[in-house]
Amino acid sequence: xxxxxxxxxxxxxxxxxxxxxxxxxxxxxxxxxxxxxxxxxxxxxxxxxxxxxxxxxxxxxxxxxxxxxxxxxxxxxxxxxxxxxxxxxxxxxxxxxxxxxxxxxxxxxxxxx
Amino acid sequence: xxxxxxxxxxxxxxxxxxxxxxxxxxxxxxxxxxxxxxxxxxxxxxxxxxxxxxxxxxxxxxxxxxxxxxxxxxxxxxxxxxxxxxxxxxxxxxxxxxxxxxxxxxxxxxxx
Numbered sequence: 001x002x003x004x005x006x007x008x009x010x011x012x013x014x015x016x017x018x019x020x021x022x023x024x025x026x027x028x029x030x031x032x033x034x035x036x037x038x039x040x041x042x043x044x045x046x047x048x049x050x051x052x053x054x055x056x057x058x059x060x061x062x063x064x065x066x067x068x069x070x071x072x073x074x075x076x077x078x079x080x081x082x083x084x085x086x087x088x089x090x091x092x093x094x095x096x097x098x099x100x101x102x103x104x105x106x107x108x109x110x111x112x113x
Numbered sequence: 114x115x116x117x118x119x120x121x122x123x124x125x126x127x128x129x130x131x132x133x134x135x136x137x138x139x140x141x142x143x144x145x146x147x148x149x150x151x152x153x154x155x156x157x158x159x160x161x162x163x164x165x166x167x168x169x170x171x172x173x174x175x176x177x178x179x180x181x182x183x184x185x186x187x188x189x190x191x192x193x194x195x196x197x198x199x200x201x202x203x204x205x206x207x208x209x210x211x212x213x214x215x216x217x218x219x220x221x222x223x224x225x
Contacts, residue, residue, distance in 0.1 A: 033212075100206050100213050102213065104156040
């Protein structure tokens with residue numbers, strides 16, 4: 001597996017609380033992504049990064065923010081968690097060259113009660 | 114942006130039979146089509162991909178075909194085995210920065 005670590009792996013939180021998920025890579029890949037996976041929807045892009053401090057929104061970005069202050073770390077923050085954000089979150093990385101190959105982390109299972 | 118449709122959503126086959134999963138895409142400029150396999154509780158992993166300059170690519174029991182005119186590509190698994198049971202996702206490029214759009218997935222069950 002590519003050197004991608006997601007933390008935490010599991011989290012249970014309450015509605016209205018802030019939550020931060022971390023993705024750490026040791027591959028020095030330029031591109032990093034956050035997806036959420038829900039039954040019937042596949043993998044949907046939340047936010048992505050194309051370099052340090054360079055980020056942009058994906059298709060389901062409402063309620064989420066991201067930051068990338070170092071090449072190796074990409075943080076996803078739920079400002080005020082809602083039950084609709086209960087999901088499995090995957091981080092992925094992609095090298096600067098090559099045809100959009102993505103390597104995924106092990107995922108974070110988040111439950112918002 | 115790219116729109117990717119994947120069918121069927123579920124597929125059950127007897128061990129040893131073949132399985133075919135089909136995806137259609139909307140952007141005629143798309144030039145790379147990967148397939149990912151996700152076993153239960155695990156991360157998605159790339160199993161095969163195809164570039165738009167070829168019509169077919171094979172790797173042992175799996176193959177992918179591409180029809181650029183019709184804008185669809187398919188995953189073929191022959192001689193299925195129980196360990197092929199998983200969810201399979203197709204994907205297509207969706208703009209710059211190495212982004213892709215994923216299909217909604219096909220849950221394949223291989224019955225021993």
